[in-house]
Amino acid sequence: MFELSAEQIGGWVSAFLLPLFRIGALLMTMPVVGTQLVPMRIRLYLTLAICVVLVPNLPPMPEVDALSLRALLLIGHEILVGAMFGFVLQLFFHAFIVAGQILAMQMGLGFASMVDPTNGISVPVIGQFFTMLVTLLFLAMNGHLVVFEVLAESFATLPPGGGLLTDHHWLIAGKLGWVIGAGLLLVLPGITALLVVNLAFGVMTRAAPQLNIFSIGFPMTLVLGMVIVWIGMADILAQYQTLASEALQLLRDVAQAR
Template sequence: MLPTELGADLIGQWVGQHLWPLFRIASFLMVIPIFGTQLVPARVRLGLALLMTIIVVPMIPPVPQIDALSADAVVITLQQILIGVGLGFALTALWQLFVIAGQMIAMQMGLGFASMVDPANGVNVAVLAQIYTITITLLFLAMNGHLVAFEVFIESFRTLPIGLEGLGQAGVWQLAHRISWMFVSAMLMALPAVTAVLIVSISFGVMTRAAPQMNIFALGFPIGLIFGLFAIWVLHANFLPHFEVYARQTFDFMRELQR
């Protein structure tokens, strides 16, 4: 028998006050890069989510008093998961942007066959895409991007308080259109290197028409690869400005998603 002070209403209030923020925080940590990859064990993510919940709960608006076994409680739970996954997806798109750009450049310069296993996601990716992933991960941590990401995420508890209303249809459509931003930005980033390799390929095509006896595959492939590596070396000098612009756009999108 429970004491009279610990009734069902009080226990339900405690559970709702901590459980719904936990769903949002755990969903966010499950999706975002670095913390949501296979390199971080599930127990570590769960412990981090519990610790963040304990710290965040005193700073967020009061949780609505709703029965934990009602239909409204199920809707609120799904809304918290959707908000956490949506904000995490917006941050994941920043990583996938550079992965797609690296794959575009690698395919054009002939490095598409050189692939390796990505330990974070467990899939095969081009070597250049893996180099880009490591680079942006180090830049993100060095520039305290993870602290900014958590700050923007915690703001969602004020702009999108726990309740029956969440992202809504407009927020879901914004997340869907974010995929087009990811591909467009990746194409803009890879366009200089792809154009340089394309010019080399066109030049060898003209040379083949002028001298048909030339073995274009034996001569053009290594030269195209060298020009592609040179283009990557030149473009790497502007890697940090590109990352700053795309990271700023990502954080601004995460804030717009909460409105």
């Protein structure tokens, strides 16, 4: 008769349970996969599939009783690690969203908003355009594969049951302010060009007070703003590569991976 001991069952449960929660927390919080566009059932299936592929290649997991307090603490640790990885990726995507919102407000398109299907909130159309653009570039350049590679390495560098927040991680947290700076750098040429346009309208109003600047200034700002966005798309790939390299390197630093 085939019998299984409690130690064998506990070893199997810990070998699959702890990686399952880290992978699931990452897929629930990371962009693209962790959005409302992907059903929860699909994310669960992806979590199980990735877990089945990774577990045979991972280092041994600590053996714990699945119903003990220590198991709950280890599960909480894994959820925090996975959510931390997803949070870093969310910051990278939100740099482009912030850039689009700043540019939309500057060119007068702040009122033109639409529901973002990924987050369920209203955002300017320029911000939504930047969101779709960075999503397509992220998938086209295999950014998701780099994320899964870092995730696999994190089980060796941040093993289950190890410390989560160290001095190393607090130093990395201080670098996360680059998101606002990155968003400003993305649209700084456009903001400068629109500022010159507004200054030109101000000079025209001063030179010819009888000119109704509100009737021509607003549509001209919109048209010139769209032209500036179109011209700025010529350099968006180089800017994306720089920001993506910094974001993925920050993710590696968080995971203490090579």
